[in-house]
Amino acid sequence: MRSLLLLATFVFWMPPLQAVIETYEFESAQMEADYKKLIDELRCLVCQNQNLSASDADLARDLRRETYEMLQQGKSSQQVVEFMVARYGDFVLYRPQFKTNTYLLWLGPFLLLLLVLYLLVRKLRAANKPVEVDAAAMAEAKQLLEEKETGK
Amino acid sequence: MIRFALPLAVFVLMAGLLWRGLYLKPKEVPSPLIDKAAPEFSLSMLDDPSRQLSTADMSGQVWVLNVWASWCVSCRAEHEVISALAARNLVTVVGLNYKDEPVDAARWLKQFGNPYATSVIDRDGRVGIDWGVYGVPETFVIGADGMIKYKHIGPVTHESLEKKIMPVLKELLS
Numbered sequence A: 001m002r003s004l005l006l007l008a009t010f011v012f013w014m015p016p017l018q019a020v021i022e023t024y025e026f027e028s029a030q031m032e033a034d035y036k037k038l039i040d041e042l043r044c045l046v047c048q049n050q051n052l053s054a055s056d057a058d059l060a061r062d063l064r065r066e067t068y069e070m071l072q073q074g075k076s077s078q079q080v081v082e083f084m085v086a087r088y089g090d091f092v093l094y095r096p097q098f099k100t101n102t103y104l105l106w107l108g109p110f111l112l113l114l115l116v117l118y119l120l121v122r123k124l125r126a127a128n129k130p131v132e133v134d135a136a137a138m139a140e141a142k143q144l145l146e147e148k149e150t151g152k
Numbered sequence B: 001m002i003r004f005a006l007p008l009a010v011f012v013l014m015a016g017l018l019w020r021g022l023y024l025k026p027k028e029v030p031s032p033l034i035d036k037a038a039p040e041f042s043l044s045m046l047d048d049p050s051r052q053l054s055t056a057d058m059s060g061q062v063w064v065l066n067v068w069a070s071w072c073v074s075c076r077a078e079h080e081v082i083s084a085l086a087a088r089n090l091v092t093v094v095g096l097n098y099k100d101e102p103v104d105a106a107r108w109l110k111q112f113g114n115p116y117a118t119s120v121i122d123r124d125g126r127v128g129i130d131w132g133v134y135g136v137p138e139t140f141v142i143g144a145d146g147m148i149k150y151k152h153i154g155p156v157t158h159e160s161l162e163k164k165i166m167p168v169l170k171e172l173l174s
Helices: A002-012 A027-041 A058-072 A075-087 A100-128 A135-151 B002-022 B074-085 B102-113 B126-129 B158-171
Strands: B042-044 B050-053 B062-067 B092-098 B118-122 B138-143 B150-154
Touching: A027 A058, A027 A075, A058 A075, B002 B074, B062 B074, B074 B092, B074 B158, B092 B126, B102 B118, B118 B126, B138 B158, B150 B158
Parallel strands: B042 B118, B062 B092, B092 B118
Antiparallel strands: B042 B050, B062 B138, B138 B150
């Protein structure tokens, strides 16, 4: 019974999934939407696999404050992103920008897909093509087979 | 022959990449501020809050900015190395006291010794954000032209001082 209770404790006790996040007042719904989108797409540099919205790290809190204040000052989402990239580099973005050194990152999967499709088509064509054997070799083979049969 | 050569080549390539991946340090995010002008700040000095120090005050000389805090354990570890660097009197070592209580910071310096020419107070961490600081300690080397030449992430060890920071300093000072 006691072990069952203990088990139940673990099963029914759910840790809070979202980090405790300070609440900000927004002037407009659009601004709030921008804020939420930004903190979802910006990476927390301390806990590198979390975004700003999920992280409870001190730096994440500061960067959320910075994001909020910039939006309040009338800056655009693009300006907030530029601010972060200027300080922390492209790594801060969960969705990397499309530029010279990220072409391979963005296009790589499609290139691989094309390569695989090409190889697949080639293989299928080869499999479906009737095998061409020249007539002389065919006749020779036939003759050999007949000889073998009659030879028995 | 090609039946074996191709998979082998792919295997060798993959193994090579993964092997290299083992030694990468994803925690050390390269700073976009290298070879860019050191971000401006104007902050109160820890030893005399009525006086301010700004980036402009340091122009014309090679200097080192060390980001530290009394709550930071690794700062204790590198304190000895920063002190050794300051003792060489090659460059001015400025401390950026990051998100700290000034009282705690002053006590920390008193207890362990103060290697800094001065420390400035970044109470809310805004200057830290401008410098792209995401973990304490961090150490920047700034040239006489006001450009950031090198950034060290994490505690400076005697080894990294000799192998990474000193060569940069020597080149800047020559």
